[in-house]
Amino acid sequence: MRLRENYGGVPRGLPLGYEVRTGVELWSTWEDMVVTIAGPRTGKTTSYSIPHIMAAPGPVIATSNKRDIVDATRGPRSERGRVDIYDPQQVYGVAPEFSWPPLSYVTDEVTAKKMAAHFAAGSRELGAHTDAFFDPAGQDLLTGFMLAASMANYDIIQVPTWLAQPGNQEPVEILRHYKFDVLADILLSHVTGPSDQRGGIYGTAQTMTTCLSTRTILPWIVCSDDRPVFDPDLFVRSGGTLYSISREGQGSTGPLVTALTVAVVEAAERYANQCVGGRLPTPLVGALDELANICRWGDLPDQYSHFGSKGIILNAILQNWAQGELVWGEKGMWKLWAAANIAIYGGGVKERAFTENMAAAIGEYERLDVSDSRSESGRSVSRSHHMRSIMPASDLESLPRGRSVIFASGARPCLVKTRPWMNEPYAPDIRASIDTYGPKAVKRKVHQ
Numbered sequence: 001m002r003l004r005e006n007y008g009g010v011p012r013g014l015p016l017g018y019e020v021r022t023g024v025e026l027w028s029t030w031e032d033m034v035v036t037i038a039g040p041r042t043g044k045t046t047s048y049s050i051p052h053i054m055a056a057p058g059p060v061i062a063t064s065n066k067r068d069i070v071d072a073t074r075g076p077r078s079e080r081g082r083v084d085i086y087d088p089q090q091v092y093g094v095a096p097e098f099s100w101p102p103l104s105y106v107t108d109e110v111t112a113k114k115m116a117a118h119f120a121a122g123s124r125e126l127g128a129h130t131d132a133f134f135d136p137a138g139q140d141l142l143t144g145f146m147l148a149a150s151m152a153n154y155d156i157i158q159v160p161t162w163l164a165q166p167g168n169q170e171p172v173e174i175l176r177h178y179k180f181d182v183l184a185d186i187l188l189s190h191v192t193g194p195s196d197q198r199g200g201i202y203g204t205a206q207t208m209t210t211c212l213s214t215r216t217i218l219p220w221i222v223c224s225d226d227r228p229v230f231d232p233d234l235f236v237r238s239g240g241t242l243y244s245i246s247r248e249g250q251g252s253t254g255p256l257v258t259a260l261t262v263a264v265v266e267a268a269e270r271y272a273n274q275c276v277g278g279r280l281p282t283p284l285v286g287a288l289d290e291l292a293n294i295c296r297w298g299d300l301p302d303q304y305s306h307f308g309s310k311g312i313i314l315n316a317i318l319q320n321w322a323q324g325e326l327v328w329g330e331k332g333m334w335k336l337w338a339a340a341n342i343a344i345y346g347g348g349v350k351e352r353a354f355t356e357n358m359a360a361a362i363g364e365y366e367r368l369d370v371s372d373s374r375s376e377s378g379r380s381v382s383r384s385h386h387m388r389s390i391m392p393a394s395d396l397e398s399l400p401r402g403r404s405v406i407f408a409s410g411a412r413p414c415l416v417k418t419r420p421w422m423n424e425p426y427a428p429d430i431r432a433s434i435d436t437y438g439p440k441a442v443k444r445k446v447h448q
């Protein structure tokens with residue numbers, strides 16, 4: 001793994017662990033993109049997300065479906081800059097201190113289409129059947145409604161309102177007024193289509209926007225005078241931290257988490273393009289935990305490889321290979337895995353095809369078997385050579401906690417001892433943060 005001296009004021013990238021064979025510390029560079037696949041409770045947060053956040057020299061974005069990552073790093077990160085917690089589903093339970101209107105991202109057909117795609121992907125159960133007609137048509141309807149709402153300066157909650165009024169042509173007229181004629185024609189065909197078909201399309205789009213119908217999310221997505229609006233362009237120029245949290249499953253606010261994450265990363269790209277060498281002056285670190293559950297970013301595999309050269313360093317964390325295939329398809333998942341300069345396998349996965357692929361990538365060694373036999377005619381020694389897997393699939397499936405296998409481009413795969421935060425010099429800071437912000441601290445405050 002190469003070192004790029006002193007980028008962003010720090011000589012090294014993200015900590016990856018100690019190579020078991022040599023004890024050498026391994027670090028990524030500030031150009032490497034990371035993908036981590038590890039089963040539940042294997043130490044993804046303890047050994048990767050938290051240490052990566054602690055190593056970040058500049059802005060950090062973190063996604064999660066749990067509060068642990070926020071509790072552990074909120075204290076140390078507050079000392080480095082502003083901390084924002086986006087928690088529309090109240091997983092963490094903080095009051096909204098800012099709002100982010102998702103339509104601030106939507107300025108044209110392309111951004112409207114992306115926003116609709118986040119809602120489509122994030123609202124269905126992983127692997128749920130999609131209808132070849134109604135799904136794309138529902139997504140078209142959402143695209144048109146989102147762009148029309150944005151152009152007319154409505155909040156995003158205007159979209160469910162229009163969805164409850166089949167036949168209302170206001171969004172079509174808005175699109176015509178702003179000269180989005182093609183989109184207006186497509187929208188008109190859905191808005192005025194035969195009622196059976198229209199009912200199916202509106203129903204599909206309503207399912208995609210289920211999370212917008214919960215009243216408690218309004219302060220997070222609607223601007224008000226008493227809360228600042230989150231600005232992704234300012235954020236990427238700061239040393240701040242953005243935690244985005246959502247539950248998975250029915251009513252998940254995953255689409256909002258995805259939309260905000262994408263808005264920040266795209267703002268980082270725009271900023272990088274204005275900077276010397278097309279790179280951020282200080283890298284942005286993204287600890288994207290539970291990606292397949294709460295941040296289903298459809299374009300990610302296509303974009304992943306070029307983020308590294310811009311100083312946008314993401315770790316896409318999945319619990320297994322199948323999750324990735326359900327979000328991006330088989331080809332997309334392979335693309336993501338291949339685009340990452342560093343792929344980490346942290347154990348706890350029992351998908352034979354995946355573990356056999358890794359075993360093949362780790363390779364074989366030649367074993368010499370010597371057999372010694374005696375007979376009446378004397379002693380005979382025979383030697384035979386056999387190729388054996390260095391780390392067979394069964395060993396990968398039973399990898400103990402505290403070990404990972406790292407596949408880095410340009411280097412042989414290696415077994416590493418992970419670096420859980422408890423063993424690091426900054427452990428007291430994490431403990432203090434958990435004491436201050438963790439659930440026990442919250443309970444203490446309630447009883448006082």
Ligand SMILES: Nc1ncnc2c1ncn2[C@@H]1O[C@H](COP(=O)(O)OP(=O)(O)OP(=O)(O)O)[C@@H](O)[C@H]1O
Nearest residue numbers: 038039040041042043044045046047401402418420
């Ligand atoms: N290397 C380690 N040494 C000792 N304890 C560890 C180690 N790694 C993880 N743990 C402990 O194991 C538990 C699970 O760790 P962690 O929450 O990091 O796993 P995870 O993969 O993020 O889990 P989840 O899938 O639930 O998000 C925690 O209690 C953590 O303290």
Ligand SMILES: [Mg+2]
Nearest residue numbers: 044045046289
């Ligand atoms: Mg975790």
